[in-house]
Amino acid sequence: MDIKNSIITIKEPPLFSFEECIWFLDRNYDDCAHIVKQNAVWKALQLGEEQYLLKIYEKDNIINIEVLVGSVNTKSKKHIEGFITEWFDLNYDLAPFYNTLKKDKQLAYMYNDFYGLRLMGIPDLFESLCWCIIGQQINLSFAYKLKRKLVERYGTKLEYEGSSFYIFPDFKTLANASTEELKDMQFSAAKASYLISTAQAFEEGKLNKNILKTLPDVESRHNLLTSFRGIGTWTANYVLMKTIRDPNSIPHGDAGLFKSLINHNIIEDKKDTKNIKLFFERYKNMESYIVIYLWRSLAVR
DNA sequence: CACCAGGCGATTT
DNA sequence: AAATCGCATGGT
CATH class of the missing domain: 1.10.1670 (Endonuclease Iii, domain 2)
Incomplete structure (x- = not known):
């Protein structure tokens, strides 16, 4: 493949600071969802069947997305553009x-x-809900620590040039995890149970992003979310903000x-x-x- | 040691 | 209906 073809570009909107956006992603915590260094962010993600590793950086008011792992074709290019646009809230x-x-x-x-x-989003609804459940009532440092344990155990690791990048576990995997396993990883019994029941709700098709997006207003979205165990008003609103x-x-x-x-x-x-x-x-x-x-x-x- | 962290559901009043 | 409690653990 031509190297040039593996770089996707997006023009930055007005009132935009790439540097400010990617700094917010970590702000001195340890988020396993991406790696921010040298004015760039590395992000692993699953698009359909294929796994991707992206290096995203800025050059002359253009966002450059270098596809380090994964094949670029018309369809995946559109998918990646859409992901970045949504993640960075470019529209x-x-x-x-x-x-x-x-x-x-x-x-x-x-x-x-x-x-x-x-508003740096969490485009994946399942990941977003899990992150909320993990973060409930504990300090952020500990929450990121728990998230890293969950992702390193149940997620997908992508190796690239000596570094490890992680894709958040899919709901099928977590639906089959046991509360005991999670409790051994320092999750409270309640959190372990919320994570697994949320994963099962996705697996049973009772909850997904499309269902939420189809609901007519923010109240009905809020009410559907809070009908699930472990999703209270804080989590519902966080997800409506960051994902919907x-x-x-x-x-x-x-x-x-x-x-x-x-x-x-x-x-x-x-x-x-x-x-x-x-x-x-x-x-x-x-x-x-x-x-x-x-x-x-x-x-x- | 106590008290609070990017809360929640269960229990008690 | 409203107040209180337990949760896992780290930081202050």
Whole structure:
């Protein structure tokens, strides 16, 4: 294959910072979903039957996607372009959000400090839900540690030039895992059971991205999600934000969100529901974006 | 040592 | 209906 053919390019949208986006992917944690180094991100993924390893970097306001592993043809090229566009939220117009942000006395600084940050998504619904279940109630460092154990045990490893890249386990594999195995890996009994029952819901066809996308509004999507064990309002809203890309999802009860709102003197404490409501009214239909920027503010470069 | 982490469901009041 | 509890473990 011609080397040139293995590089896919996408023109960057306005109000975009590749560097800010890929920095957010890790922000000093240890996410096994990708490797960020030298102004590039390496990402392994499954597209249909085939496995891919992508190296994504920026050059002259163009996103370059180098396909290191996997075959490139018209179909897979389109698939990869679609994946990156969705992951980086390239089709979203940030201008209305920035217009509102710049008028916000406490948060206007974010326009300069986090300029061009997009809502980095989790395109795969099963992966997204598992990540939420893992992260419930524990600190993020431990959550990433648990996720890595899960992925290294049940996922797919891709070796490339001495480095290992991992693809998140598919639901069939996790549906057949046992709670005992997961408990031995430091998952609580409850989390082990939620992960397996979620995987089984996918296997039985009761839950998938298409079902959610077909529902008419965010309330019905929220209600379907929370009808499953282990998926509460926080998880439902997180997934609607990161995977379904509803613009108006707020992960209510989120510890980081409270912390950020307190840091910015927007609320007194967690029980200050009145000011939380007032705050989000300023960001009508862009709630998901302001949440991402509030989370971003918790991380230190 | 206590208390909280990007919560949730079960149990008790 | 609302408040409380247990969960696994790491960090402060």
